[in-house]
Amino acid sequence: MSTIPEGFLTAAGHQLEYRWHGPAPKEAPTLVFLHEGLGCRDLWKDVPADLSARLGMGALVYSRPGYGGSSGITLPRSTDYLTPEALEVLPAVLDATGVERAVLIGHSDGGSIALIAAGRGEDPRIRAIVTEAAHVFVEDITLAGIREARTAWETTNLREKLARWHGANTDTAFHGWNDTWLTDAYAAWTIKDVLAGVTVPALIIQGEGDQYGTEAQVDAIVNGVSGPVEKLMVPDCGHVPHFEQRRRVLDAITAFVDALTP
Template identity: 55%
Template sequence: MVEDYMVIDGTRLEYRWVGEAEAEGPVLVFLHEGLGCVALWRGFPEVLCQALGLRGIVYSRAGYGRSDACALPRPPTYLHAEALEVLPRVLDRAGVQEAVLIGHSDGGSIALIHASADAAGRVKAIVTLAAHVFNEELSIQGIREAREAFETGDLRDRLEKYHGANVDCAFYGWNDTWLSAGFRDWNLEAFLPDIEVPALILQGAEDQYGTPFQVAAIVAGIGFSASSALIPDCGHAPHLEQPEVTVALIREFLQPLI
């Protein structure tokens, strides 16, 4: 496990390689959620890389973890910019020639956008965990509750352990944007028909931020190359709440491809 920083367009991003350096095959690229960072993936990247015999890279986007801060407020197109401008530079800088994108929540949405525009064919497959392609009332309700927990409960203290000085940037950069009037009509479904690589769409059956309509829309939009599963007894973080089931589903999906 190696921790380091890379500089993308003048912004320093923390990253970590996981798995065996000599492993052959595509690199698993872990894209975190709207409140996530390198550390908040916990041990899942290592476990998944070991299960598949692959190498992986985990990084924190600007404004998260130990990466540099970013300007606020974020525009409604902030996920598009991450997917189409930042992520390609991260992969170039890391020397990743073949990738499998593993995206959680916002990271899953980034994976979908990026895969739709991958003209070079670097992306070999994608796995999304609780990805969104449109805004829902359930999402808004959950995000409002998170704001209450951050401002009057202990959520800020819990997140500060992982984000440090970035804690307010990380939270409000996500929360303010998703609750903004301009984000009400946010929708990524137009990107889905351009995704041609195999895609596994996973979501917890009790996800507090999204309904199964998200999964249905993603699978319908991508078409025959997409498969899905709703994981029982699981909320918004399948990789943390049901790690064994999640690893088994991803391994079954990826093994024929690698």
């Protein structure tokens, strides 16, 4: 792992921006942050640094291809676009950074990627996962929220706001997420079949007022995985628990990860 705290790494043929906090991989386990469908490295803000300091672990944050300052992609995406992120890009990122013991922390699309990686990746470096607002199937509420985002893109300054974080990738980041979820084919998308392969400890978090999914997503995960699992439904909270109910959520993640190691 480079001693440079942020910059670019090469993984699966892409140049990906990254940031590192805390101890190097040889010194401690690493928290690996996987962002949501409109997210990137910088949109995690200070959450990775906070959890790194609380736990005495390293924290790796990166932007996937087509997001933030990472290299671009060509649209359209396939309906299974999360699978190569979990089984090709993520392992290559761990290789490039020298991560040996990883706790995946994934939000929304990132949570689904964490489940796929743990359920199908057979990667011994993945020791546990935390998901926030992960999806394992498509709900009507999800599609309604995505349609609302499309309306906001077309009628408000949403593009301008996203451009602050994604720069030249702004249009690709939005349409690669929004257009894909609104295709007819995506209505049948599911990753329920990967859940039985998740044998590592898992903490599954969702806001009770999540505008993109219901508690049925959490229950499907909790009932489907094979390893130890904890469920946390967060009151007075929407789609972004680590910001909307920061103390409660970060305390829960800290307690969960603390319990994994002596």
